[in-house]
Amino acid sequence: MDRIIELNTTIIAAASAVGKKEHEGPLGSYFDLHDEKDKYGAHSWEKCESTMQRAAMNIAIKKSGIRENDIEAIFDGDLLNQCTGSSYGMLGYEIPYIGLYGACSTAAEGIMLASIMTTHGVFRYAAAVTSSHFCSAERQYRTPVEYGSQRTPTAQWTVTGAGAFIIGPGGGVRVTGALPGIVREKGVRDPSNMGAAMAPAAAETILRYINLRGGKIDDVELIVTGDLGHEGCEILRDLLGKDRADICDKLADCGVMIYDTARQDVHSGGSGCGCSAVVLASYFLPKLEARELKKIVFVGTGALMSPLSLQQGEGIPAIAHLVELQCAE
Amino acid sequence: MDRIIELNTTIIAAASAVGKKEHEGPLGSYFDLHDEKDKYGAHSWEKCESTMQRAAMNIAIKKSGIRENDIEAIFDGDLLNQCTGSSYGMLGYEIPYIGLYGACSTAAEGIMLASIMTTHGVFRYAAAVTSSHFCSAERQYRTPVEYGSQRTPTAQWTVTGAGAFIIGPGGGVRVTGALPGIVREKGVRDPSNMGAAMAPAAAETILRYINLRGGKIDDVELIVTGDLGHEGCEILRDLLGKDRADICDKLADCGVMIYDTARQDVHSGGSGCGCSAVVLASYFLPKLEARELKKIVFVGTGALMSPLSLQQGEGIPAIAHLVELQCAE
Numbered sequence: 001m002d003r004i005i006e007l008n009t010t011i012i013a014a015a016s017a018v019g020k021k022e023h024e025g026p027l028g029s030y031f032d033l034h035d036e037k038d039k040y041g042a043h044s045w046e047k048c049e050s051t052m053q054r055a056a057m058n059i060a061i062k063k064s065g066i067r068e069n070d071i072e073a074i075f076d077g078d079l080l081n082q083c084t085g086s087s088y089g090m091l092g093y094e095i096p097y098i099g100l101y102g103a104c105s106t107a108a109e110g111i112m113l114a115s116i117m118t119t120h121g122v123f124r125y126a127a128a129v130t131s132s133h134f135c136s137a138e139r140q141y142r143t144p145v146e147y148g149s150q151r152t153p154t155a156q157w158t159v160t161g162a163g164a165f166i167i168g169p170g171g172g173v174r175v176t177g178a179l180p181g182i183v184r185e186k187g188v189r190d191p192s193n194m195g196a197a198m199a200p201a202a203a204e205t206i207l208r209y210i211n212l213r214g215g216k217i218d219d220v221e222l223i224v225t226g227d228l229g230h231e232g233c234e235i236l237r238d239l240l241g242k243d244r245a246d247i248c249d250k251l252a253d254c255g256v257m258i259y260d261t262a263r264q265d266v267h268s269g270g271s272g273c274g275c276s277a278v279v280l281a282s283y284f285l286p287k288l289e290a291r292e293l294k295k296i297v298f299v300g301t302g303a304l305m306s307p308l309s310l311q312q313g314e315g316i317p318a319i320a321h322l323v324e325l326q327c328a329e
Numbered sequence: 330m331d332r333i334i335e336l337n338t339t340i341i342a343a344a345s346a347v348g349k350k351e352h353e354g355p356l357g358s359y360f361d362l363h364d365e366k367d368k369y370g371a372h373s374w375e376k377c378e379s380t381m382q383r384a385a386m387n388i389a390i391k392k393s394g395i396r397e398n399d400i401e402a403i404f405d406g407d408l409l410n411q412c413t414g415s416s417y418g419m420l421g422y423e424i425p426y427i428g429l430y431g432a433c434s435t436a437a438e439g440i441m442l443a444s445i446m447t448t449h450g451v452f453r454y455a456a457a458v459t460s461s462h463f464c465s466a467e468r469q470y471r472t473p474v475e476y477g478s479q480r481t482p483t484a485q486w487t488v489t490g491a492g493a494f495i496i497g498p499g500g501g502v503r504v505t506g507a508l509p510g511i512v513r514e515k516g517v518r519d520p521s522n523m524g525a526a527m528a529p530a531a532a533e534t535i536l537r538y539i540n541l542r543g544g545k546i547d548d549v550e551l552i553v554t555g556d557l558g559h560e561g562c563e564i565l566r567d568l569l570g571k572d573r574a575d576i577c578d579k580l581a582d583c584g585v586m587i588y589d590t591a592r593q594d595v596h597s598g599g600s601g602c603g604c605s606a607v608v609l610a611s612y613f614l615p616k617l618e619a620r621e622l623k624k625i626v627f628v629g630t631g632a633l634m635s636p637l638s639l640q641q642g643e644g645i646p647a648i649a650h651l652v653e654l655q656c657a658e
Contacts, residue, residue: 003401046638072332073509079411080637081637082430082633084634084635084638088638088643090512093511096508096510097510097511097648098429099406099631099648100428101411101412101428103428109427109428113442116446117445122334122445122449180402180425183419183420304413304416305411305413305416306409306411306413308375309375317417317420
């Protein structure tokens, strides 16, 4: 039976750490921390992800006012092979670690799981953390940046950034529901068009949510997708139906928002685990906290292929996990 | 505060699908399904993992007596880059999918999360699924098997196999507790010695468990580790303390049990997500069901490095998640 997981917990603190391009984008002033060299002092792009994760986690812990060892579990994952940004990043915290793989949907997946756990008292506090890096993603999924490959118009720019969320009882933005996604693959085989691959999964999760909420979501002000980019957003609107202005007027996408597409030459927008994580942590959550927004749904989108699966002729499977967020009562 | 997650749910069914070598091993007759060609009709080793996962899942669903759409979530992950064995494997099930990365600890991680969810009624039924394949693991982590590389004495043989577990209310083996692991890295850098890398994490989780259970585990008949192999088991015994016969006499390891080391030329034993999954599903769970065993703890062990992280000079981080299992009351 399809149903929304009803939740009753709060995001007590969140933090973001980003790179140069993200800092120079339209949301640049919102992020907690940035590094002009995109390295955070690390000796490789991959190690930089771990360092960014720790930076975001430490800032979030500080903001939360709780002690590090009050956190009883970390839900974490990233795009690197074997999620090493996360496993090395969380070394040194004396906190149980639960590894995830949700590609760019990891922020939503982690927040969903941490919220379920804290709603039911399995853990008093739990953290959700994730990251991505433009240079590590390019060399792993496409070609090393040093090659200077030409990017296609539908290509997205992987966000260099990490986000961390501390979840549990207390003040802050309320997590009131979640809807985990189903894996979908609709024949898209172009690794430079993640938006097209992920849009069907996003459309399905959004429509399931609306249906399960009785067909009406008048109280939801925004439907924030993770990283569909310009191309994916257009496809999402088509899939939802041009006549559904009630839904389409509420759409916003972190991948579209994080860069100034024309000025920053990012083609179809931003992507990566870090994209939705940092925009949620530093832009949307503060707006909910300030009651400028009352209720939004956050739809993390992820493409679950590997370079090898595409070489073997497979399509790109995708997923979209939804989290319902509301301002304090 | 460190504590055991108390659980109250059951594994209502489990199933395994394995390869030729596993079928020829000492536990061969226990597995539900095997394929002499290690391919399950698929055109690549990676696709074979997806096919094995579906085979195990379908057999488990059939055994459980529930309908496929009674399962409200699948917790799944594997060793392949971006966990494609799982994402492609679960395409076609109309069930929400929650992707995990726990390396060889995935079976324990998935059972733990599915058990938490069903204990608290978040989902009525949930599945935990995982797989590994010798040939896909060799070419991804070490060298393609066609190269005929010499294996070191501490090397383990990645199990070709998939396991699936259906968890929820009903008869069957009870899941009564879980203890998620903490990431540990003790300086082991040899990708042909996973046992040494994982043993410290296993020792810590076992000692935490015993401590949290008041220092005594007389009622626990076996402590079953996932895939430490002969080398890792020896190190584990050293770490636990030679004087702790009360613990060491209870140790068993799926990686040691699944092959006849001398006859099958597997050096230090079996490994991989599939190793602990298929041995638990087809050997230990039936013994608990038949009340030949009353209470065991299952300690899934995982090494969280990537080939790239080792090339960059890092050590191998490891984790061990524990699940407490008991026969029906």
